[in-house]
Amino acid sequence: MSTHDKYSHLPLYAKGPLKCALKGQALLDSPLFNKGSAFTKEEREKFGLNGMLPAAVHTLDQQVERAYQQYSERSTALGKNTFLNSLKDQNLTLFFALLWQHVGEMYPIIYTPTEGEAIEQYSRLFRRPDGCFLNIDEHTSRSSIASILKQFGGEGDIDYIVLTDGEEILGIGDQGVGGIGISVAKLVLMTLCAGVWPNRTLPIVLDCGTDNKSLLNDAAYLGLRHPRVRSSRYNSFIDDVVQSIKSTFPTAILHFEDFGLGNARRLLEIYSEQLPCFNDDIQGTGAVTMAAIHAACQVSNVELKDARVLIFGAGTAGTGVADQFVDALLTEGLEVGEARGGVWLVDKSGLLTTFSEEPTEAQKPYLRKSVEWEGKDTTALEKLISEIKPHILIGCSTSPGAFTEKAVREMAKHTPHPIILPLSNPTRLIEAKPEDILKWTDFKALVATGGPFDPIPIPNSSDDDGNLNENDERKYVVAECNNATIFPAIGLSLILTRSKLLTPPLLATAVKALSLEAPCVKQNDKKAALLPDITDVRDISVKVAVKVIRKIVGEGLARVDDIPEDEEELEGWVRGQMWDVSTYRDLEAVDAERVKEALEEGGEAAGSGGCLGIAG
Numbered sequence: 278m279s280t281h282d283k284y285s286h287l288p289l290y291a292k293g294p295l296k297c298a299l300k301g302q303a304l305l306d307s308p309l310f311n312k313g314s315a316f317t318k319e320e321r322e323k324f325g326l327n328g329m330l331p332a333a334v335h336t337l338d339q340q341v342e343r344a345y346q347q348y349s350e351r352s353t354a355l356g357k358n359t360f361l362n363s364l365k366d367q368n369l370t371l372f373f374a375l376l377w378q379h380v381g382e383m384y385p386i387i388y389t390p391t392e393g394e395a396i397e398q399y400s401r402l403f404r405r406p407d408g409c410f411l412n413i414d415e416h417t418s419r420s421s422i423a424s425i426l427k428q429f430g431g432e433g434d435i436d437y438i439v440l441t442d443g444e445e446i447l448g449i450g451d452q453g454v455g456g457i458g459i460s461v462a463k464l465v466l467m468t469l470c471a472g473v474w475p476n477r478t479l480p481i482v483l484d485c486g487t488d489n490k491s492l493l494n495d496a497a498y499l500g501l502r503h504p505r506v507r508s509s510r511y512n513s514f515i516d517d518v519v520q521s522i523k524s525t526f527p528t529a530i531l532h533f534e535d536f537g538l539g540n541a542r543r544l545l546e547i548y549s550e551q552l553p554c555f556n557d558d559i560q561g562t563g564a565v566t567m568a569a570i571h572a573a574c575q576v577s578n579v580e581l582k583d584a585r586v587l588i589f590g591a592g593t594a595g596t597g598v599a600d601q602f603v604d605a606l607l608t609e610g611l612e613v614g615e616a617r618g619g620v621w622l623v624d625k626s627g628l629l630t631t632f633s634e635e636p637t638e639a640q641k642p643y644l645r646k647s648v649e650w651e652g653k654d655t656t657a658l659e660k661l662i663s664e665i666k667p668h669i670l671i672g673c674s675t676s677p678g679a680f681t682e683k684a685v686r687e688m689a690k691h692t693p694h695p696i697i698l699p700l701s702n703p704t705r706l707i708e709a710k711p712e713d714i715l716k717w718t719d720f721k722a723l724v725a726t727g728g729p730f731d732p733i734p735i736p737n738s739s740d741d742d743g744n745l746n747e748n749d750e751r752k753y754v755v756a757e758c759n760n761a762t763i764f765p766a767i768g769l770s771l772i773l774t775r776s777k778l779l780t781p782p783l784l785a786t787a788v789k790a791l792s793l794e795a796p797c798v799k800q801n802d803k804k805a806a807l808l809p810d811i812t813d814v815r816d817i818s819v820k821v822a823v824k825v826i827r828k829i830v831g832e833g834l835a836r837v838d839d840i841p842e843d844e845e846e847l848e849g850w851v852r853g854q855m856w857d858v859s860t861y862r863d864l865e866a867v868d869a870e871r872v873k874e875a876l877e878e879g880g881e882a883a884g885s886g887g888c889l890g891i892a893g
């Protein structure tokens with residue numbers, strides 16, 4: 278065992294059969310252990326299930342088929358989302374097997390855009406709680422929070438936590454307590470995309486009130502019915518929560534999601550040196566966007582160090598992309614000043630300059646000298662494009678239609694293959710539709726979007742010399758540039774190594790690794806996707822994780838020391854610890870006392886608190 282520190286002995290994932298102390302109805306009610314009609318005759322006998330299930334024993338595939346039929350009968354996206362969430366409450370293995378077998382179809386149902394709708398309707402759709410609800414009004418002390426957290430498991434039981442305060446959800450603003458939906462959805466992706474064990478994760482919402490008037494006036498609203506608490510009371514609440522997480526789950530990774538502009542970066546800066554933590558909207562969005570930029574630059578022969586980037590919407594996500602761009606240039610040997618020189622930030626007031634009023638801390642490093650812009654129009658996007666001549670245009674503004682035909686055509690005048698990434702979610706808020714961008718640029722642009730879009734037929738496509746390919750039936754696959762393509766792999770790497778921190782070199786490693794997997798790079802084809810498809814994400818996550826894990830070890834941040842050095846062995850080591858989306862695990866009956874003893878002896882915890890299961 279490791280000599281690194283006292284946490285290195287804590288078990289990671291279960292191997293072999295799951296030891297299960299539940300029987301009868303309690304077993305059927307446990308989403309981790311339940312197999313429904315797939316319980317074998319022997320298991321029915323052993324676990325007191327006789328008479329509690331119909332006679333037939335079905336396979337997981339048969340169950341998936343039936344569940345898919347039921348899913349398909351729901352006529353609306355929201356109805357399908359509700360169906361899937363109920364299934365998750367009943368049987369985790371079936372839920373993830375179904376999702377994985379239909380990942381292309383179901384991804385937008387369990388994630389953006391449908392999950393956004395479900396969050397807006399949270400209080401109406403509510404059936405049973407999922408996750409941990411911490412509310413500021415009942416917050417009395419750090420120990421009271423710790424005692425709530427302990428209901429979800431003890432030291433070593435939880436690997437990954439998604440924490441939100443619901444203020445800036447998925448581009449739809451303040452959703453109060455409904456924000457729990459984004460914590461749950463991001464954790465579903467952790468399992469689906471990177472095999473993190475779902476019972477070893479914890480979604481948390483911090484209910485600090487809401488400034489959303491329609492929620493405050495809605496009699497059905499389930500959260501605290503007052504405006505958001507801010508300043509010192511909020512800060513001490515957050516600090517108590519983070520410190521309680523740290524003491525209760527000392528090896529857990531903390532993922533901040535959808536915090537408001539005034540808090541997201543501030544909290545990351547405070548806590549990134551105290552525990553392994555991650556802000557998805559800043560770092561995840563920055564990282565996935567940077568991977569798309571790397572890939573696009575590579576196929577369109579633009580040197581990153583020469584690239585000019587115009588970021589439209591300089592909030593949490595926009596400045597996260599800017600920072601990631603600068604970090605990438607620093608790893609190529611540029612000085613900070615030079616690297617920042619390639620970034621222009623535009624917000625509601627136009628180009629951000631030294632003349633701009635009250636720039637945020639995150640925007641300050643990128644302010645352009647106002648004297649250089651005297652007498653010029655710094656508000657109209659097409660005018661800015663005409664001055665700056667960007668190679669890359671990124672939208673994180675929630676301003677639909679902001680990338681106008683004029684602006685996009687102007688961009689195409691200065692660069693043969695404009696790289697245009699309208700990232701705002703949900704779909705109705707996108708800065709420009711990909712089919713329009715492609716049409717306005719004669720399919721020369723390289724495009725990726727924040728949410729899902731169908732492939733776009735390429736009409737009589739031409740090659741770079743302008744020769745028409747009359748019979749070309751190809752479609753332009755618009756990659757989804759969403760942090761969900763990268764955060765699960767980063768999280769998996771941190772979990773498996775029990776990394777002490779998440780540092781910029783780890784993110785830069787993930788970015789490079791992901792960009793190498795982009796179809797456009799692999800096929801050296803400007804019309805292929807800028808990022809891998811979600812249907813490939815599990816394999817991609819393993820590849821990215823292998824590189825990040827090596828970096829974690831190299832940087833001396835790992836807290837386990839049995840990590841294989843050989844790349845192939847390391848890949849097997851990673852895969853071997855992932856949740857299997859294609860099979861049920863064997864169950865071994867044990868009594869509850871034995872489970873407790875085994876956990877005290879340091880057995881491998883298969884379930885978070887209350888699951889009464891260990892693995893041997």
Ligand SMILES: NC(=O)C1=CN([C@@H]2O[C@H](COP(=O)(O)OP(=O)(O)OC[C@H]3O[C@@H](n4cnc5c(N)ncnc54)[C@H](O)[C@@H]3O)[C@@H](O)[C@H]2O)C=CC1
Nearest residue numbers: 447448590591592593594624625674676701702727759760
């Ligand atoms: N694809 C992805 O992976 C991600 C996408 N996003 C999306 O990015 C968008 C922004 O999210 P956050 O940065 O978290 O929000 P935010 O509120 O922190 O930032 C939005 C920024 O856009 C600015 N803005 C608003 N209207 C504008 C306009 N007309 N012109 C220029 N700037 C304008 C705001 O002043 C603010 O600075 C959302 O739609 C969100 O869904 C966010 C995170 C990840």
Ligand SMILES: CC(=O)C(=O)O
Nearest residue numbers: 446447448558702760
């Ligand atoms: C994708 C994401 O994290 C967001 O839109 O907030």
Ligand SMILES: [Mg+2]
Nearest residue numbers: 447534535558
């Ligand atoms: Mg987010």
